[in-house]
Amino acid sequence: MGYILPDGTDSFLNGGLKTTFSCEGENYGYYADVDNNCQIFHVCQPVVDAEGKSQETAQFSFVCGNLTIFSQETLTCTLAEDALPCSEAPSFYETSNEGFGVVPDDDDE
Numbered sequence: 851m852g853y854i855l856p857d858g859t860d861s862f863l864n865g866g867l868k869t870t871f872s873c874e875g876e877n878y879g880y881y882a883d884v885d886n887n888c889q890i891f892h893v894c895q896p897v898v899d900a901e902g903k904s905q906e907t908a909q910f911s912f913v914c915g916n917l918t919i920f921s922q923e924t925l926t927c928t929l930a931e932d933a934l935p936c937s938e939a940p941s942f943y944e945t946s947n948e949g950f951g952v953v954p955d956d957d958d959e
Contacts, residue, residue, distance in 0.1 A: 852892060852909035859913050863889050873909040879947025882920045882939035889913060891920035891927075922946050 853869045860867040868885040873894035883890040893910040914920050914927035921933035922942040934942065 852911045855890070855911055855913050859890075862916060863887070863913075871909075871911075873907040876907060876943070877947055878951040879943070880920075880922075880925045880950070881943060881947075882922045882936065883911075884936055884939055888919040888922075888933070888936035888939060 852871070852873070853867070855867075864887045867890075868883075870885045871881065871883045871890075871892055873881070873892060876894040878895055879893070881892045881894060882888040883892060890911055890913050892912070895908045895910070896904045897906050897908050899905050917929065918927040919930050919933050919936060920926070920939075921928050922939035923934050923946060925946055930936075
């Protein structure tokens with residue numbers, strides 16, 4: 851399911867489209883695609899069976915708007931000068947996605 855992007859996306863990517871990112875082994879969350887200069891990001895979503903066991907991880911890919919990159923720190927597309935350096939994104943994968951998709955119990959409020 852990954853890398854299904856609008857036509858013409860590769861025409862404005864720095865260096866052309868690279869389809870190297872994989873959600874395999876990743877937790878539910880947002881992930882900057884460093885090989886595409888963070889101009890693309892992915893949502894990884896575990897797919898579970900009726901017993902709640904993970905069967906696979908779905909990958910949904912998105913492209914940031916022109917002249918913006920995905921900031922792993924804020925999980926938004928932003929101007930490059932306002933984002934972390936793209937090469938540092940993987941070091942924030944775990945902390946920025948911590949608790950993502952977790953619905954708190956009513957008792958936790």
